[in-house]
Amino acid sequence: MQIKWNNILKYIVIILIAILIVFLFIKISILKEILYLFVVSFFITYALKPFHEKLVDMGVNRSVAAIILVFGIALVFIGAFLFVIPYFFRENLNLKNALNDIQNLIDNIYFSLKPSKSSGILNMLTNNLYYKIHSVVISFSGRVYDSLMKLSSILIYAVIVPIVVYYFLSDEKYIEHNILNxxxxxxxxxxxxxxxxxxxxLGRYIISQLILSLFVGIVTFVILLVLKVDFPFILSLINAFFNIIPYFGPIFGAIPAIFVGFIKSPKTAIEIAIWLYGLQQIEGNILSPKVTADSISMHPLIVILLLLIGNKAAGFIGMVAVVPLAAVVKIIYKDLIYYIF
Incomplete structure (x- = not known):
């Protein structure tokens, strides 16, 4: 029994060291960028892994299969880039004006509803709410616009990520062997x-999340086109992007579309909210259970707590990575109990 407890202690130390390394990557800016790059590469690798294994089973060399998939994905992205970018920049040219319109709308609502100075507490609450919304919109608009303009970072990722994905796929057995050693x-x-x-x-979870996000993005695009809302591509992309995050993601993803719809008319904003709520109900209650098959079974309160920790530690990437990371820790704990005892 003593040997078994020694084994448990050894695995706990290894896990703590791994957590410490991740913490250092998060806190040091240069290492954080490297961590982000590897997280993105990791997700893409798992998305391509079933196709890679299929090619290997058909007799294709692992390295050749990896090259085929990476080049295939690169061609798809280049095609999408050439087809979508002109439309994307047409939307982006008017995005800043739309964000200014949203800010003006908030100002008008605030000054029309602002209570008299005699209403001290109510006036204070209204002011606090206004400045909070104001800061959120300004922060959101700044981040969205800055992100869209950081083409140099995007190009660096576009070059490095495929290389990392290639080595993850082609050298999987080599990496696995060295870790076991x-x-x-x-x-x-x-x-x-x-x-x-x-x-x-992890494979089941990542692939299911990508499938569901793709579904949400396509349906959101169709909904916004039907309702004749401006910037349907950007808004549907944002909604699909945030859909990867459990619970909070659908809310974050829907807010920009509702704001832009509100510029057109309050009725349009309500219609967008209703349609996107219905979409999330279909995705969350019907499609998600079938696609994910309870790949990560955690209590909602635990997931929410993990998301808050992930956001505090590493922002969006932290919120994306924290749930599968927690699932890994859970699997290690349960399997160690099973194999050791």
């Missing part, structure tokens, strides 16, 4: 079984 021989079989379990759960 870090552990004692008697523990390698247990570590291998746990890693296979993690690989299965």
């Amino acid at each position: 870090l552990f004692p021989i008697k523990s390698r079989n247990t570590v291998y079984n746990i890693s296979c379990h993690i690989d299965k759960i």
Whole structure:
């Protein structure tokens, strides 16, 4: 029994060291950029992995299969870039004006509803609410516009990420072998079984999230086109992007579309809210259970707490990565209990 407890202690130390390394990556800006790059590459690798394994099963060399997939994805993105970018920049030229219109709308609502100075507490609450909304809109508009303009960073990612994805796919067995060599021989079989379990759960979760986000993005685009809302491509892209985040994501993704709809008319904003709410109900209650198959079973309160921690630690990337990371820790804990005891 003493040996078993020693093994548990050893695995706990390894996990704590891994958490410390992640923490250092988050806190040091240069390392944070590297972490972001690897997280993006990791997600893309898992999205391509089923196709890679299929090609390998058909007799294609692992490296050749990886090259085929990376070039295939690159061609798809280049085609989408050439087709979408002109339309994207047409929308983007008017985006700043739309954000100014939103700010003016908030100002008008505030000054029309502002209570008299005699209403001290009510006046204070109204002022606080106004300045809070004002800061959120300004912050959001600044971040969106700055993000759209950081083409140099996007180009760097576009060059480096495919290279990292290629090595993740082609050298998977080599990486796996070297990681196993870090552990004692008697523990390698247990570590291998746990890693296979993690690989299965993470693969199912990541692919299901990408499928659901693609569905949400396409349907959002159609809804906004039907309602004749400005910037349908950008707004649907934002909604699909945020849909990766559980619980909070659909809310964050819907707010920009509702704001832009409100510029057109309050009725349009209400229609957008109703349609997007219906879309999220279909996605969350009908499609998600079938696609994800409970790949990550956690209590909603735990997920919300994890999202808050992830946001505080690493922003959007933290919110995306924290749930699968917690799932990995959960799998390691449960599997260690199973294999050791």
